[in-house]
Amino acid sequence: LDVYGDWTNNGTFTANNGTVTFTGATNTTITSGTAESFYNVVVNKTGSATLTIAFITQQISNNLTFSNGIIVPNATLEFLTGATATGASNTSYVQGQVRKTGTNAFTFPVGKGGFYRPIAISAPSASDTYTAEYFNTNPNPSYPRANKDGTLDHVGSTEYWMLNRTGSSNAVVTLSWGSTSGGISDLTSLRVAGWNGSTWKDLGNSGTTGNTTTGTVSSTSTVSVFGPFTLASSNTNNPLPISLIDFTSVLKGGVVDLNWSTLSELNNDYFDIERSTDETPFYSLKKKIKGAGTSNQVHSYAATDYSPPLGKVYYRLKQVDFDGTASYSEVRVITNDQLNTIIAYPNPADHVIHMDTRGRRVNSISILNAVGVNQQVPVTVNDSTVTIDSSGLAAGLYLIKVVLDGNAHTLRVIVSR
Incomplete structure (x- = not known):
């Protein structure tokens, strides 16, 4: 049976030994009254x-073949005893929870953000239920990476898996890595790390597959405590790559101060700040x-957004390697309700600078360079907007001094080329 649209069933479905293929170029949703x-x-x-599972758990009794397309389960996708999954890749995996029941070894076909990142278990001793999901985010702050066994030099900062068990059986846990895991350079020092509620435990390395680009590593023995798992290293090899300790955004005096620190870095060329609002997508500042x-070693960084727009403003870090590979931090948000703030944009600017006066009358305006010399540039004043022709200004920092309705304001603007 080939399904090109949605699957909606409020009755009874009998699969027998048949195959259902979800295909076509439109998103598909599975909706049913029961599993x-x-x-x-x-x-x-x-x-x-994509293929979305809505509300009710859906089950696989024999095999799920991945060819192309992401499964997005709003409810759990369950593999019954003996069922298997084949063909998962970066273009086809489950972005959400996968549950497995039975005594067979199993590889959970999970991923997120365009990356297939499976986690596997050996055959459990009892027919218990295991549930797994992959997260392509830093375990911090929920599972602090600094809380670790002394045998671990550092714990990975870019991803973790949640693997939970209902029952009492134990299993060997196998984690995977790929290009976004980053920094894999020494397979022998890789470790499986598991969170026991307060500490990342060293679960060892009984063997690896693959190479420094992609592969797997297994725990030394069966695991009895389940929850978060991630990659770790027993020495300074495998930097696992940029380890962001914190990233904060604070609104003060009409500007936003951005501060962040790293615990370790790998081939890090530079950071960039990106900003968005509810009306605009992220763009570089x-x-x-x-x-x-x-x-x-720990490194601290800072940047300032001198002209945040009103309302909710979102910030994220873009980290770029020497080879051009980029990754992004979690998003930080501030609410700019300082109605007296004068907005100059874009900042940094190139050939033109706009300034929102919030409807106030412009009494005077001047543009000064970094040493206080007044710059003669064309300025156009409309109802609530000032337009400054900055095409003749050299790259650098400038102060815009403006008097609005008798009140003086100073804005800092960077001109870049």
Whole structure:
């Protein structure tokens, strides 16, 4: 049975030994009154089309074949005893919870953000239920990476898996890595790390597959405590890569101060600040801050957004390696309710600077360079907007001194080329 649209069933579905193929270029949603038990399922969507599981757990009793397309389960996708998953890749995996029941070894076909990152267990001794999900984010602050066994030099900062068990059986846990895990350079010092509620425990390395680009590592023995798992290293090898300790955004005096620190860095060329609002997508503020290259020492960085727009403003760090590979931090948000703030944009600017006066009358305006010399540039004043022709200004920092309705204001603007 080939399904090109949605699957909606309020009755009874009997799979027998049949195969249901979800295909086509449109998104598909599975909706049913009770759990469907599919025998074979093939996911073969076109382009970026997805398969969404709505509300009710759906089951696989034999095999799920991934060809193309992401499964997004709003409810759990469950593999029954003996069921398998094959063909998962960066273009086809489960972005959410996968549950497995039975005594067979199993590889959970999970991923997120365009990356397939499976986690596997050996055959449990009892027919218990295991549930797994992958997160492509730093375990901090929920599971502090600094709280670790003494045998671990550092714990990975870019990803973790949540693997939970219902029952009492134990299993060997196998984690995977790929290009976004970053910094894998010494397979022998890689470790499986598991969170026991307060500490990242060293679960060892009984063997690896693959190479420094992609592969797997297994725990030394069966694991009895389940929860978060991630990659770690027993020495300074495998930097695992940029380890961001914190990233803060604070609104003060009409400007936003951005501060962040790293515990370690790998091939870090520079950071950039990106900003967005509810109306605009993320774009660069052109604030390139040089990174530390490769380092296992703490480094602190700072930048300032001198002209944040009103309302909710979102910030994120873009970290760029020497080879051009980029990654992004978690998003920080501030609410700018300082109605007296004068907005100059873009900042940094190139050939033109706009200034929002919030409807106030412009009494006077001047533009000074960094040493206080007044700059003669064309200025156009409209109802609530001032337009400054900055095409003749050299790159650098400038002060805009403006008097609005008798009140003086000073704005800092950077001109870049």
